[in-house]
Amino acid sequence: MRLLLLLSLISLSLYLTEGVTLVCYFSSWAVYRQEAGKFDIEDNDPTLCSHLIYAFAGLGTNNEIKVLDPYNDLCENWGKCGYDRFTKLKEKNIYLKTILGVGGWNEGSTKYSEMAADPAKRKIFIDSTITLLKKHDFDGLDMDWEYPTQRGGNPEDYVNYISLLKELSEALHAEGMILTAAVSAGKATIDPAYNIPEMSKYLDVINLMTYDLHGSWEPYAHHHSILYAHPNDTGETLWLNQDFAVNYWLEKGAPKEKMVLGVPFYGRTFRLKDETNTGIYAPAPNPGMAGPYTRQTGFLGYNEICEAQLTTSWTIVHDPDMNEPYAYYFPYNYIWVGYEDPDSVAIKAQYALDKGLAGCMVWSVETDDFHGTCHGRKFPLLNTLLEVLSGGIVTKPPTAPPKTTTTRDPSAPTTTTPRVTGAPGVHCSKMGPNADEGDCTHYYICDKDSSGWIEFEYHCSDGTLFNPVGLICDWTDRKCSQGYCPNDCP
Structure with missing residues (x-):
C-alpha cells in the first residue's frame, strides 16, 4: 500500500x-x-x-x-x-x-x-x-x-x-x-x-x-x-x-x-583540457560555457543539448560501462557533457x-x-x-467540469491594489529580471506598459547575491569565488 x-x-x-x-x-x-x-x-x-x-x-x-x-x-x-x-x-x-x-x-x-x-x-x-x-x-x-x-x-x-x-x-x-x-x-x-x-x-x-x-x-x-x-x-x-x-x-x-x-x-558540462582524452576522468579543469537559455556555466538543459546536436557535429558516446550518454564537441570550446x-x-x-x-x-x-x-x-x-x-499504457485523466462564472458589474467598486511603479524603468534593458551593475544585493523586475519601462525592486535573501547570468539570487560564497559582485563580496 x-x-x-x-x-x-x-x-x-x-x-x-x-x-x-x-x-x-x-x-x-x-x-x-x-x-x-x-x-x-x-x-x-x-x-x-x-x-x-x-x-x-x-x-x-x-x-x-x-x-x-x-x-x-x-x-x-x-x-x-x-x-x-x-x-x-x-x-x-x-x-x-x-x-x-x-x-x-x-x-x-x-x-x-x-x-x-x-x-x-x-x-x-x-x-x-x-x-x-x-x-x-x-x-x-x-x-x-x-x-x-x-x-x-x-x-x-x-x-x-x-x-x-x-x-x-x-x-x-x-x-x-x-x-x-x-x-x-x-x-x-x-x-x-x-x-x-x-x-x-x-x-x-x-x-x-x-x-x-x-x-x-x-x-x-x-x-x-x-x-x-x-x-x-x-x-x-x-x-x-x-x-x-x-x-x-x-x-x-x-x-x-x-x-x-x-x-x-539537464547535463553537467566541463571544458576538456585537450583532444587526446575524452572519457570519464578526462582532465577538465573548467566548467563548460553557458547555454543560450539557462545561461549558467557548467550546466545545459536537455533542450539546449539536443538542439545543439541537431546543428553541429558532436561525438555522442554510449560507454558499455554506463547506462547514460555523454558527448563532446571540440570546436565548441572543448565542451564535454554528461546527460x-x-x-x-x-x-x-x-x-x-x-x-x-x-x-x-x-x-x-x-x-x-x-x-x-x-x-x-x-x-x-x-x-x-x-x-x-505506466507499463506502456497511459490513460489521460479527466478534466474538471467548467466553473460557473458571473459577469462583474462595471459600476461595482474594485478591490485591486493600484500598481506601484517606482522609478520609470531606468535599470531596464529587457523584460524580467535586470541587474544593478553596481550592487548585486538587489535586482529589478522590468515590465512595459503604454508609458514605457516600469521596474519593481527586489532584494536578495541574506547570504545570496544576484546572478546576472542565471537571473536568480545565487549563494554568496559561490558568486564571490567566481569573481562576481566584487563590490559586495567580503
Missing part, C-alpha cells in the same frame, strides 16, 4: 492509484528565459505528472513563508498571478496535486536551522504556510531545505528537522494536504543531516535528488547522474551513483513505497520499478525538449518516463 499517511485522503493522483508516481518540479524563473527557452506556467502539461511542484518560496526574516517573486507569483500590484494560474492546472487533470516548494539551493540553510530550533518560530512558519497554501489552492508543501546541519546549519538540525516535519505533517494533514521533501543523495550529507526512520514517518513522498553527483567543481569529467559506479571509480567516489544512494536510503530505513528516484533533465536522453531515462524508470520504488521525480520540466524540436514530440523525456512507469 502506497503513501500510508494518505489513505484517508480522496482523489489521489491518477498515476498513484495505478501504482505510479511521477513528481515534476517547475522552475518558475524559466519565464524569464529568452526566446525558445522561455517556459511559462501554461507550458506545463498537467496530464503527464502526478505531482507538480512550484519552485520556490522562501523563508522571511520574520519566520513566515516568503513569496520570493511577488510580481510573478501573486496578483497584487498587477502581478502575473503565478500561484493561482499554477493551481488552476488541476482543471485539466482533476487528480493532479499542485504543491508549493520552499527552500532550494539559493536559500541556504542558516535561517531554516534557526527557525527549526525554536518551537515558537516553527509555529509562525507553519501557520503562515497553511494560510498561503489555502489562499492559493495548493495541495501541499515540498520541504527543500538544503541541507540540515550543512551550509551554515547546526548539528542540532538532525533533531530539529524531525520536529519541523512532524508539526508540518500534522498541520497539513489536518487540512487534507500532503508533505513531501527533496533530500540529498550524497552519503556525506545524509549521515549528519537525516534521521531517516523518523523523517519517513511524516513525509508522504521522499524526492531523492540523485543528480549533481559530479560536476565542474571537480577537475575531471564525470557523469552527474550515473546509475551505477563506473569501473574507474574508487574510494568515496564509489558512493556517487544512483544505485548506491537508493540502497543506502533503503538500508537506513526509508520505505521504498514513499521514495522516488530523481532524474535530471540523460530518452533511452537512459527509460532505464532509470525501469530501475525504479524493479526496486519497488513509488516512481520517479524530475528536475525540471522546462529543460525537457518541450517544443518537440528534437524528437518530433513534446516533452520526450517526461513522456518516456511516464510510459515506462
